Amino acid sequence: MELLKTDGVSKVFGGLKAVSNFDIEINEGELIGLIGPNGAGKTTAFNLLTGVYQPTTGTIDFAGKSLVGLKPYQITSRGIARTFQNIRLFSELTVLDNVKIAYDSHAKYSLVESVLRLGRYFKEEDEITKKSLELLKIFKLEDKAYEVAKNLPYGAQRRLEIARALATKPKLLLLDEPAAGMNPQETQELMEMIRWIRKEFGLSILLIEHDMSLVMGICERIYVLEYGCIIASGTPEEIQKNPEVIKAYLGGEV
Numbered sequence: 001m002e003l004l005k006t007d008g009v010s011k012v013f014g015g016l017k018a019v020s021n022f023d024i025e026i027n028e029g030e031l032i033g034l035i036g037p038n039g040a041g042k043t044t045a046f047n048l049l050t051g052v053y054q055p056t057t058g059t060i061d062f063a064g065k066s067l068v069g070l071k072p073y074q075i076t077s078r079g080i081a082r083t084f085q086n087i088r089l090f091s092e093l094t095v096l097d098n099v100k101i102a103y104d105s106h107a108k109y110s111l112v113e114s115v116l117r118l119g120r121y122f123k124e125e126d127e128i129t130k131k132s133l134e135l136l137k138i139f140k141l142e143d144k145a146y147e148v149a150k151n152l153p154y155g156a157q158r159r160l161e162i163a164r165a166l167a168t169k170p171k172l173l174l175l176d177e178p179a180a181g182m183n184p185q186e187t188q189e190l191m192e193m194i195r196w197i198r199k200e201f202g203l204s205i206l207l208i209e210h211d212m213s214l215v216m217g218i219c220e221r222i223y224v225l226e227y228g229c230i231i232a233s234g235t236p237e238e239i240q241k242n243p244e245v246i247k248a249y250l251g252g253e254v
């Protein structure tokens, strides 16, 4: 079933058309890649899907409802979570608190109950801590739960960002270059983890990635952006053979 559909989406900054006719569709449970040369508009596309930017033109529908005009936190509660190209954690907080904060967006206790520290607050806090530790375990971070986030090695910070995104209970997870800065072994482990969480959490995933072995290895379909436009879409095999894509990456004629 269709989860996300964009139609005629564009974003203009001053005179620059960063994205134009960004038309994509993602079905429930699909793992999709978004690739393209530097500056092609990939991160701008993520910012449009998550309400950081509003589109200049076009429609963005998610689970049958429009996302246009919504703020990022409203889009998170509709079920879209993301990670960032430059990791964004609460660097001074512990690993556990980074995940708990994301779970808190779903907490049911009221402000009064939390200020007065009433029963429901404690019960839910315990539950949130338990669930956060379970998530950290999946990402092999449970023994680092009480460390300050900024002290984690780079690869672990990237995993923590994904864990935190999952704590918001998304239907669609957007990963912006999750393998950036990872060594080949970490990248391999990440690939397996992405496959596993998609299945385990019943998610759809849209992935921006420069590491072609990762994209081609795990994505079912791939969209290719060049100068803000989708120039190709298809299976990894189709994309690798597509002359437009080869030209965009290698430059010149093929």
Ligand SMILES: Nc1ncnc2c1ncn2[C@@H]1O[C@H](COP(=O)(O)OP(=O)(O)OP(=O)(O)O)[C@@H](O)[C@H]1O
Binding pocket: 013, 016, 018, 036, 037, 038, 039, 040, 041, 042, 043, 044, 045, 085
């Ligand atoms: N806030 C902004 N104001 C003006 N121009 C912007 C803004 N954000 C992005 N751009 C421009 O839009 C174009 C697309 O940038 P974007 O960061 O989306 O590309 P990208 O495909 O994510 O690149 P990379 O792979 O290098 O991260 C670039 O020319 C960039 O300079």
